[in-house]
Amino acid sequence: MGVEIKVQDLTKSFGRSLIWKDVSLTVPAGEICVMLGPSGTGKSVLLKTLIGLLKPDYGSVVIEGTDIASCSEKDLYEIRKLFGVLFQDGAMFGSMNLYDNVAFPLREHTRKTESDIRAVVMEKMELVGLVGAEDKLPGEISGGMRKRAGLARALVLDPEIVLFDEPDSGLDPVRTSFLNQLIVDLNAQIDATMLIVTHDVNTARTVPDNIGLLYHKHLAMFGPREMLLSSEEPVVRQFLNAQMIGPIGMSEEKDADELESEKGQELPPLPPIPMQLDPSNGIHRRSQREPGLWCRENGVTPPPGSFDENMSMAPGAF
Numbered sequence: 513m514g515v516e517i518k519v520q521d522l523t524k525s526f527g528r529s530l531i532w533k534d535v536s537l538t539v540p541a542g543e544i545c546v547m548l549g550p551s552g553t554g555k556s557v558l559l560k561t562l563i564g565l566l567k568p569d570y571g572s573v574v575i576e577g578t579d580i581a582s583c584s585e586k587d588l589y590e591i592r593k594l595f596g597v598l599f600q601d602g603a604m605f606g607s608m609n610l611y612d613n614v615a616f617p618l619r620e621h622t623r624k625t626e627s628d629i630r631a632v633v634m635e636k637m638e639l640v641g642l643v644g645a646e647d648k649l650p651g652e653i654s655g656g657m658r659k660r661a662g663l664a665r666a667l668v669l670d671p672e673i674v675l676f677d678e679p680d681s682g683l684d685p686v687r688t689s690f691l692n693q694l695i696v697d698l699n700a701q702i703d704a705t706m707l708i709v710t711h712d713v714n715t716a717r718t719v720p721d722n723i724g725l726l727y728h729k730h731l732a733m734f735g736p737r738e739m740l741l742s743s744e745e746p747v748v749r750q751f752l753n754a755q756m757i758g759p760i761g762m763s764e765e766k767d768a769d770e771l772e773s774e775k776g777q778e779l780p781p782l783p784p785i786p787m788q789l790d791p792s793n794g795i796h797r798r799s800q801r802e803p804g805l806w807c808r809e810n811g812v813t814p815p816p817g818s819f820d821e822n823m824s825m826a827p828g829a830f
């Protein structure tokens with residue numbers, strides 16, 4: 513059913529270099545979240561901290577009552593079994609074929625027989641559309657296939673939480689759309705909590721239930737998709753609309769002169785909030801909200817043209 517991740521006052525530095533400070537957020541059970549942020553703001557460091565690969569300087573990451581920032585190695589080992597992680601490059605073993613790569617966690621962490629392992633591996637290969645490619649080596653397949661194989665491997669232990677580190681890196685826009693659909697379909701099917709780190713604004717606008725933005729060593733905002741897509745907060749607005757006008761410069765923050773020179777420049781209006789991507793079978797995910805609900809409940813008028821009724825998931829279709 514997915515489990516919640518409760519992050520409180522998390523701070524991380526390497527030596528004297530502060531990565532981020534006082535990060536607090538709750539990744540709700542079973543929901544899809546996207547974490548955005550300019551390069552180098554510590555998104556991957558956050559993922560690694562959530563899974564206990566890196567220790568924060570302060571703060572807690574509580575999963576099922578255990579703080580993984582301070583628990584014993586034994587407890588951490590147990591908690592890690594709840595996670596599946598899709599690393600940026602798929603992190604496949606180059607000398608093993610896809611079947612053995614996907615089977616690896618089962619052989620390492622379970623006492624399943626080879627015939628039980630085969631059943632699980634083939635089920636996950638089918639889920640990601642890779643049946644028939646079991647004998648291929650990672651070097652013989654495309655980047656998109658490697659990602660899907662990495663995803664199959666992330667799923668073999670039936671995780672409650674799936675973390676995706678830039679799943680779209682190196683993929684063309686069409687493959688990214690297919691992968692996004694796969695993520696949404698998977699969430700509908702297994703109800704796992706999902707956190708996706710990405711630079712892809714289109715993914716952030718259409719896939720998740722919640723969006724977070726790391727900027728300038730802190731979590732600038734985290735909340736429902738509609739909250740961020742209707743936000744006038746300069747950093748959020750600039751990032752989610754991929755604009756050059758705003759506080760984010762080529763190397764993180766713009767200086768005072770650059771910001772002064774932008775004064776008076778008119779920002780384009782906020783674009784309409786798009787429909788959220790539906791599962792391909794058309795049946796809504798458990799955590800999916802009615803389009804426009806957050807805006808209505810919070811008295812926010814969404815940008816004109818939002819939740820276009822001609823799109824697949826019209827308001828009132830719930």
Ligand SMILES: Nc1ncnc2c1ncn2[C@@H]1O[C@H](COP(=O)(O)OP(=O)(O)OP(=O)(O)O)[C@@H](O)[C@H]1O
Nearest residue numbers: 526531549550551552553554555556557558678711
């Ligand atoms: N193990 C480490 N030791 C020292 N510094 C590290 C370590 N891991 C990451 N960093 C530093 O932390 C900062 C944030 O890195 P991170 O990879 O998390 O950024 P990111 O937001 O994921 O970037 P990108 O979007 O470019 O992938 C970088 O300056 C990086 O050099």
